[in-house]
Amino acid sequence: MSQAALEIVSGGIGVSIQDAGRTGYRSIGVPVSGALDPLLLAAANGLVGNAPAVAGLELRLVATALKAVGGPLRVALAGDVSTRLLAASGEGRAVAAWSSVTLVDGDVLQIGRPRGTAYLAVAGGIRTPKMLGSRSTYARAGLGLLLAPGERLPCAVFTGDVHRDWRAAGPLHHASGPIRVMPGPQLDHFGAAAREAFFGADFVVTPAHDRMGLRLAGPPLQHLEGGADIVSDGVTPGAIQVPADGQPIVLLADCQTVGGYPKIATVIRADLPRLAHVEAGDVLRFCCVDATAAAAARRALSRGLADWLAALQPAGTLDAASLLSANLAGAAVRGDET
Amino acid sequence: MSLPAAGYPRLLALGDAAFTVEFGDGIVPETHARVLGFAAALDTLVADGRLPGVIERVPTFRSVTVYFDPERAASGVLGETLLALAGEGRRATASGRLWTLPVCFDDDLAPDLADVAARAGLTREAVIALLTATEFSVYMLGFLPGFPYLGGLPAVLEMPRLATPRSRVPAGSVAIAGRMCAVYPWHSPGGWRLVGRTGARLFDTTQAARPALLAPGDRVRWQAVGREALGE
Numbered sequence: 001m002s003q004a005a006l007e008i009v010s011g012g013i014g015v016s017i018q019d020a021g022r023t024g025y026r027s028i029g030v031p032v033s034g035a036l037d038p039l040l041l042a043a044a045n046g047l048v049g050n051a052p053a054v055a056g057l058e059l060r061l062v063a064t065a066l067k068a069v070g071g072p073l074r075v076a077l078a079g080d081v082s083t084r085l086l087a088a089s090g091e092g093r094a095v096a097a098w099s100s101v102t103l104v105d106g107d108v109l110q111i112g113r114p115r116g117t118a119y120l121a122v123a124g125g126i127r128t129p130k131m132l133g134s135r136s137t138y139a140r141a142g143l144g145l146l147l148a149p150g151e152r153l154p155c156a157v158f159t160g161d162v163h164r165d166w167r168a169a170g171p172l173h174h175a176s177g178p179i180r181v182m183p184g185p186q187l188d189h190f191g192a193a194a195r196e197a198f199f200g201a202d203f204v205v206t207p208a209h210d211r212m213g214l215r216l217a218g219p220p221l222q223h224l225e226g227g228a229d230i231v232s233d234g235v236t237p238g239a240i241q242v243p244a245d246g247q248p249i250v251l252l253a254d255c256q257t258v259g260g261y262p263k264i265a266t267v268i269r270a271d272l273p274r275l276a277h278v279e280a281g282d283v284l285r286f287c288c289v290d291a292t293a294a295a296a297a298r299r300a301l302s303r304g305l306a307d308w309l310a311a312l313q314p315a316g317t318l319d320a321a322s323l324l325s326a327n328l329a330g331a332a333v334r335g336d337e338t
Numbered sequence: 339m340s341l342p343a344a345g346y347p348r349l350l351a352l353g354d355a356a357f358t359v360e361f362g363d364g365i366v367p368e369t370h371a372r373v374l375g376f377a378a379a380l381d382t383l384v385a386d387g388r389l390p391g392v393i394e395r396v397p398t399f400r401s402v403t404v405y406f407d408p409e410r411a412a413s414g415v416l417g418e419t420l421l422a423l424a425g426e427g428r429r430a431t432a433s434g435r436l437w438t439l440p441v442c443f444d445d446d447l448a449p450d451l452a453d454v455a456a457r458a459g460l461t462r463e464a465v466i467a468l469l470t471a472t473e474f475s476v477y478m479l480g481f482l483p484g485f486p487y488l489g490g491l492p493a494v495l496e497m498p499r500l501a502t503p504r505s506r507v508p509a510g511s512v513a514i515a516g517r518m519c520a521v522y523p524w525h526s527p528g529g530w531r532l533v534g535r536t537g538a539r540l541f542d543t544t545q546a547a548r549p550a551l552l553a554p555g556d557r558v559r560w561q562a563v564g565r566e567a568l569g570e
Contacts, residue, residue, distance in 0.1 A: 026405070027396045028541075028550035029479040131543050141483040141524055143543065185350035185358050231365055232480065232487075234396040234403025236356050258398055258480035266353030269408065291413050294354035298408065 004070035005152040006057075006122065009108060011064030012148045016137035016211070017126055018119075020053035025132050026257045030143070032237065033136035034253050036117050036211060036276035039305055040078045043172045044121035046309045047076035047100045049160070054125035055135040057153075059118045060211075064111045066120070068103035074158040074165075076100040077111065078172065079118025080277075084110045099167035099315055102158060116277025124156030138254060165315040172308045174274045175297075178287035179267055181240065182294060186262035189227035190242070197221055198264055199288055203248065207280040211254040214275060216284065220246030221264065232260040238267035238275075240286075250275060270297035343369065347376075347424035349417050355408050357417055359424045360401040365489065365517070368429075370477055373397045374555050375428030380404065380420075389419065397554050398478045399487070434476065434555035439538040440563040441469075441512050447535035447565065450500075454514065454531055458494050468492050469533065469560050474519055476556040484523040484541030484550040488558055491517050503529030510535050510568070512560070534560070537568035 008015070018041065021034020035041040035058055042052035057064075059081065077083055077097040085095045088106030095101050095109065097118070103109070111120070128135050128145045137144035145151065187195070203218035221242050228244040234257065235241070241249045241261035250267060251259075252275060267275065268289060278284065289297070343362040350358045359376060362369035377397045383389045391411025396403045406416060443451060443466050455462045474488035491514055499515045504527065507513070511522045513530035522528060523540035540551045552558065 023405075024394050025483075025549065026394055027479065027554075028483060029481060029485050030483045030549075132546065132549060140526065141541065143483075182351055182353050185352050231363060231399050232478075233360070233398045233401045234352065234356070234358055236352055236403070236405065238353050256481055257396055258478065263352070266351070268354050291351070291354055295408065295413075298354070 003127075004068065004073050004155050004157045006073065006075075006126070006155055007067040007069050008147055008149050008151045008153070009065035009067050010149055011059075011062050011111075012151075014059065014061030015064050015147050016058050017055050017128060017144055017147070017153070018058040018136050019055040019134055021136050021253065022132050022134040022138075022143070026234075029257050030132060030141070031138060031254050031257060033134065033138045033143075033211075035119065036253050037119070037273040039172065039174070039273045039301065040117065040276070041119045041121070042305055043098075043168070043308065044076050044078035044119040046312060047078070047098070047166050047168065048074050048121050048123040050121055050123065050125055052305075054121065055128070056119050056121040056126060059111060059114050059120060060116075061113065063113045066109045066111070068105055068107045068109075069152060070157065071103055071105045071107075072158045072162050073103045073155055074100055074123035074160070074162075075103060075109070076121050076166075077118055078121070080115035080171075081118040082112045086110060096167070098171055100165040102162045102165060116279060122155045123158045123160070127154040127156065140254075166312050167315045168308065169311040169313070172305070174277070175271065175300075178285040179274065180271045180289045180293070180297060181265035181267050181286050182291065183265050183288055184263065185266070186227075186230060187264055189223050189230075189262040190221060190264055191224050194221040194223070194246075194264075198248070199286055202283045202285060205278045205280055205282045205284065209278070209280065211252055213252050213255055214250045214278065216248045216250065218247070221248065222246055223262065227262060230260060230262055232258045235259040235263065236266065238269070238272050239263045240265050240267065252276075268294040268297055270294065270301045273301075347372070347421065349421045349424075351417075352403060354413065356403055356405045357413075357420055358401050358403045359420050361424070362400045365399045365477070367475075367489075369400050370489075371429040372427065373400065373402055374430035376424055377402050377554075378430065379423055379426070379428050383423070389416070391416070396478075396480075398480070430555055432555075434553055434557065436473075436557045436559070437552065438559045438561050439536055440567050441534040441536045441560045442563055442565045442568055443534045444565050448533050450531035451533045454495065454497065454533055457497055460494065465495065465533070466562060468495060469519075470562055472559070474558045474560075476552045476554050476558065477518075478554050479550055479552065482522065482524050482526055484552070486520060486540070486552045486558075488519040489517065491519050493517070497531065499529035500531060503527055507532065508535070510537065512536055535568060
């Protein structure tokens with residue numbers, strides 16, 4: 001397959017390559033990484049005909065400019081972000097998120113600072129080398145590509161119908177309301193007052209948040225006597241650690257594999273993607289659910305994504321018949337074969 | 339054979355896609371032998387296809403965290419199976435590999451060695467003699483990819499971490515804190531006391547089958563070398 005590339009013109013910090021992450025290496029201290037919001041990555045991938053977890057760009061914190069080298073390239077953005085296309089011909093126009101756009105050689109995408117986290121997918125996926133089974137960037141151990149201006153990300157030339165882009169019926173929305181957690185594993189290190197505060201109070205997201213975790217500020221969650229330290233044990237994205245100062249830290253995709261602070265609760269899988277979009281000053285509340293409710297939430301989430309993907313339609317058409325006959329997957333290269 | 343700690347093993351939910359099976363709450367060889375015994379038994383069941391949905395497991399000092407795909411494993415059934423397996427009380431029978439790794443104790447590569455010696459009331463040479471006479475055991479890997487927590491540090495060298503962590507510890511630094519010894523495989527911030535530098539490559543992504551040099555259960559001996567042997 002012939003090659004094209006996306007060149008990072010500006011940005012870099014806050015931009016990473018992410019797929020489903022690394023599995024099988026946590027026992028040697030390698031974080032799972034992967035998209036903070038796998039749903040939005042799946043949505044962006046769906047718009048360009050890729051399988052859900054094909055490697056794309058995760059965009060956070062800063063504006064980014066990308067240039068198409070070679071081509072054509074088909075890309076799509078998912079998230080709360082505004083984008084302009086500066087065409088090689090010199091014209092500029094707005095590009096809507098939640099729709100695909102086809103770039104030719106020299107086109108520049110100027111992507112604004114996203115609210116929370118946004119994803120850019122490329123038909124065929126970003127084709128940087130896999131390291132330990134994944135293309136996800138994990139800078140601290142030199143895994144995956146660290147992105148900086150000038151870097152060219154290899155992509156496939158788009159071979160489908162360049163005149164027919166795709167768009168979604170609307171944004172893919174996440175659940176609202178309190179973040180759902182399962183208690184523990186060290187809930188027993190906290191007394192009644194701390195538990196009541198954790199499950200009732202407001203927690204403010206502090207500026208100390210990145211792909212490793214979110215530090216929150218709220219009423220101090222006091223440990224029982226001697227309960228502020230444990231002998232390190234396994235952690236997971238979503239685990240909520242409470243160090244001696246009583247201010248919780250929610251671990252995210254790049255978190256270490258073990259930790260020595262008691263974990264008062266763990267965010268359920270279905271609500272983890274929501275944490276990709278919180279910003280400093282946002283207020284979180286937590287509510288307690290059991291494994292049955294967590295399973296129901298996961299089912300609702302995958303149903304929501306499936307419905308959203310099923311409603312994708314060719315841009316510029318509202319015709320139900322052509323929608324039904326369209327073969328989305330056939331319109332683009334698949335990115336899951338590598 | 340000694341008995342398991344009272345109240346253990348026990349099963350704790352770590353969200354809806356992981357369980358932690360605990361064998362104790364401290365850092366003791368008996369607990370760790372059970373951790374490794376359980377992990378080995380679990381690996382056999384997974385390899386035999388008898389635990390569908392189990393993705394991976396992380397053995398630590400005192401527990402094993404088991405990660406699973408909740409769409410492929412019924413969590414209630416899996417939890418019962420794990421607890422039953424833990425209750426069988428297996429202990430690691432085979433000890434892992436014995437590694438002899440080079441370490442250079444030159445002052446500039448061991449910036450805390452003099453202070454460690456002073457705190458322990460020993461000479462610098464006596465600290466080196468203790469470190470190179472000890473057979474350490476690998477309890478777990480974590481903190482950073484390939485970062486080994488090595489148990490067995492002589493009690494006289496037990497001391498807390500630095501009050502102010504360094505913002506950048508050089509890769510290859512051999513360090514101590516508490517009753518542990520460790521190696522930083524990467525440049526990283528860190529608060530352990532730096533007592534030497536090794537040229538051993540503790541993590542190599544090109545070795546896909548075994549990227550980390552050390553595995554839990556392995557043993558490590560330090561061999562003093564000159565800095566030319568570090569290959570820098």
